[in-house]
Amino acid sequence: MDVWQQFIILLEGVPLTLSISIFSFLIGIVVGLPLAFIRVYEKEISFVVDAYEKIFRGVPEIVLLLLFFFGLRPFFPFPFGNAFFVACFVLGLRSAANQSQIYRGAIRGVGDEQMIAGMSVGFSKWRAIWYIMIPQVFNFSTSGLGSEYALLIKDSAYVYVIGLAEVMTRSLQLAKSGPGDYVTPFVLGAAIYIALTFPFAFWLDKWGNKRKKKIGL
Amino acid sequence: MLEFLFNPMHQGWIVQGLFLTVEITLFGVLLGLGLGTLLAIGDIYGKKPVKAAIAVYVEIFRGSPLFVQLFLAVYTVPTILNLQIDHAILAFLVFGLNSAGYQKGYVKGAMETILDDQMQAGLSTGMSKIQTLRYVILPQAYRIVIPSWTNEFCSLTKSTATLGYLGFMDLVGAGLAIKGSNYEILPVWIVIGAIYFVWITGFAKIMDVIYEKKRIPGVELAMQS
Numbered sequence: 001m002d003v004w005q006q007f008i009i010l011l012e013g014v015p016l017t018l019s020i021s022i023f024s025f026l027i028g029i030v031v032g033l034p035l036a037f038i039r040v041y042e043k044e045i046s047f048v049v050d051a052y053e054k055i056f057r058g059v060p061e062i063v064l065l066l067l068f069f070f071g072l073r074p075f076f077p078f079p080f081g082n083a084f085f086v087a088c089f090v091l092g093l094r095s096a097a098n099q100s101q102i103y104r105g106a107i108r109g110v111g112d113e114q115m116i117a118g119m120s121v122g123f124s125k126w127r128a129i130w131y132i133m134i135p136q137v138f139n140f141s142t143s144g145l146g147s148e149y150a151l152l153i154k155d156s157a158y159v160y161v162i163g164l165a166e167v168m169t170r171s172l173q174l175a176k177s178g179p180g181d182y183v184t185p186f187v188l189g190a191a192i193y194i195a196l197t198f199p200f201a202f203w204l205d206k207w208g209n210k211r212k213k214k215i216g217l
Numbered sequence: 218m219l220e221f222l223f224n225p226m227h228q229g230w231i232v233q234g235l236f237l238t239v240e241i242t243l244f245g246v247l248l249g250l251g252l253g254t255l256l257a258i259g260d261i262y263g264k265k266p267v268k269a270a271i272a273v274y275v276e277i278f279r280g281s282p283l284f285v286q287l288f289l290a291v292y293t294v295p296t297i298l299n300l301q302i303d304h305a306i307l308a309f310l311v312f313g314l315n316s317a318g319y320q321k322g323y324v325k326g327a328m329e330t331i332l333d334d335q336m337q338a339g340l341s342t343g344m345s346k347i348q349t350l351r352y353v354i355l356p357q358a359y360r361i362v363i364p365s366w367t368n369e370f371c372s373l374t375k376s377t378a379t380l381g382y383l384g385f386m387d388l389v390g391a392g393l394a395i396k397g398s399n400y401e402i403l404p405v406w407i408v409i410g411a412i413y414f415v416w417i418t419g420f421a422k423i424m425d426v427i428y429e430k431k432r433i434p435g436v437e438l439a440m441q442s
Contacts, residue, residue: 054414054418055414057371057417058371058413058414058417058418059375059410059413059414059417060374060375060376060377060378060389060410060413061375061378062378062379062381062382062389063378063388063389063392063406063409063410063413064410066389066392066402066406067403067406067407067410070396070402070406071402071403071405071406071407072403074402074403075403150279150280153282154280154281154282154283155282156282157282157284157285158282158284158379160284160382161382168282168284168285171285171288172288175288175292182288182289182292182293182296183289183293183296183297186285186288186289186292186293187289189281189285190277190281190282190285190286190289191281193280193281193282193285194276194277194280194281197279197280197281198276198280
């Protein structure tokens with residue numbers, strides 16, 4: 001098989017890599033934002049968030065994938081029998097733990113004054129968070145989110161262990177099926193990953209700086 | 218449920234796996250610190266080509282998954298060099314080189330918070346540039362960098378979980394081996410996960426205490442990725 005054919009086979013794995021990363025990223029936003037606000041504004045229950053973050057930052061992604069996929073599949077075949085679901089679930093919840101910390105820094109960046117101002121004109125706490133804080137939080141978290149996205153693309157390679165045919169898995173299959181040529185598939189695979197991570201993180205950082213300039217920061 | 222914990226053979230595997238995980242992480246993170254420091258110095262003082270080379274190095278090691286880098290090293294380097302190299306050494310090198318890509322950023326950030334004033338002060342007392350770096354800047358930079366270094370240690374520990382899939386007997390490798398012997402799988406992975414959790418969280422706690430003891434009052438690394 002020549003290089004070009006191998007490259008095409010690897011490229012066919014890109015949609016899966018990207019969709020796992022993007023779904024996980026979205027789960028991370030949906031779960032991570034509330035966690036960050038609970039951590040900052042609901043001091044009484046913030047220990048739950050703390051424990052959540054510690055667990056997801058303290059256990060390797062591979063072990064979590066194996067645990068949820070092979071461990072829980074016999075008991076809950078419906079959601080956990082689907083490898084794609086498990087991949088997004090685990091990487092998404094892990095990402096939420098990271099994103100929660102990014103947003104916490106951003107909330108500090110937006111500043112408490114705005115929250116107080118909102119409440120003084122009659123917003124409730126959660127309405128002020130929704131209408132005043134959340135729209136601004138993203139301006140302050142672009143560089144963190146950029147590296148989180150790159151991290152997710154790279155971590156999506158771990159789903160090899162539950163058998164999804166994304167770029168990493170395909171590289172390995174090519175390497176093992178080919179006539180002893182291990183170099184090409186992995187070099188191509190690594191190049192694809194670099195091409196996927198670098199531009200977006202770069203662009204997001206630029207966008208954030210522009211936004212900050214526009215609103216005068 | 219937890220029969221496998223009382224089987225001496227499986228206990229042995231888990232202990233062996235923990236040792237390998239800890240060992241390769243420690244060596245990797247220390248190699249990364251040394252190399253990362255050199256890269257940081259090169260990035261601050263180097264000429265344009267040096268800086269460009271360092272940027273490419275960092276982009277390669279930070280832009281591709283460690284999993285791919287490991288497979289690439291273990292499968293291809295012996296073929297290319299036509300040499301039999303111990304896989305453990307290759308894995309250790311990959312972890313070190315990869316970690317250096319990340320730690321370069323942390324060390325550079327720490328150096329930059331103290332660099333300008335103190336470098337001038339050092340030079341004005343008659344020390345050379347290298348002496349100032351060695352005796353003034355770096356000792357402080359290492360104190361500032363402890364929290365980011367701890368993060369890097371934790372994430373590198375988690376990355377070593379890939380080793381089990383390259384045939385090493387690390388904690389995941391132990392789990393995979395135990396899984397082969399007909400037990401329920403869920404408890405095995407819960408126990409393995411718990412061991413990682415205790416080791417990583419405990420280590421981070423210890424480093425926090427050390428940081429509190431060693432921190433330089435008033436100087437803190439600005440949050441950066």
